[in-house]
Amino acid sequence: MITYITGGARSGKSRYAQEIALRLSSWPVYIATAHIWDEDFGKRVDRHKHERGPEWTSIESEQNIHLLPIEEKVAVIDCVTLWLTNLFMSNDQDIEKSLAAFKAEIDGIAQKEGTFIIISNEIGMGVHAETDMGRKFTDLQGWANQYVAAKADEAIFMVSGLPLILKKSL
Template identity: 40%
Template sequence: MPSLATSLVLGGARSGKSRHAERLVAASGCERVYVATAAPGDSEMADRIARHRAERGAGWLTIEEELDLAGALVREARPGRAVLVDCLTLWLSNLMVAGRDPEAASAELCGLLPGLPCPVVLVSNELGMGLVPETPLGRRFRDAQGRLNQAVAAAVPNVIFVAAGLPLTLKQAGEPGAGSFA
């Protein structure tokens, strides 16, 4: 069975990051758990969620969790499983809309990751490569996403950036700089 370490998979919208993350989890040979953070707020989003579920196919246990990601990981992470979280960007948006503290939630998540009994693959959008958002809310969100991505990248042994469907390893377990940072 191929070895899978906890990983962060970053990329832009429609970059192929989710598909790459799904392949990593599927190749592990472990029981596959998909933690979905999207909320079907309108019919287009509901259709998108249904399409993603159909594309994944059978063999995935899907858990929907919009806010309590740390709680979902505590409940679902166990030996013999590999958990995919898709995605941190929607989770952050959900937290901000709900008036939750994203810094506290991020710290809780990052503190939890190294001690989980199975690998977790977290998907997130890289928002810092585009234009500066026009609104204060947009700038707060972009900044919070950047801080979240940095914190998760520091807490996991593997970080992969995906562009045009092509993965680029930024950090790999066993290499200098890999692992957990305080």
């Protein structure tokens, strides 16, 4: 089962995803997709690690999420935006290659038994990107989000800490 949670910055996506995971499992897995680009971001990652309790198993992986040992687990994958950034940069900022790689990973996850809560950002709802690379990435993010939402059993949009259910499994 895939639950997709999206929304803007500080909308409560990660908190809500973690609450769902803890309701479903006493020992959930947290998959961090971030590449630590600078010291400030590293401190932010450390703060997030500290906020999660000892019941969480953390796995850090920038790509190949579908190859991780998450079969029959409840796993929070946080987040698509950072994961896509890794793919985008490793594919020389080629949208088609990056999207194909991302779709292959989502398809791999969808074939596994387990509950996978995938978090993303809605970056296309804000200001139009100023750079060519920013516009390309915004397009990539939008197409990736559509793909995950289509594959998901449930889709949730977070606004001001509140979940808006877009798609619900039967």
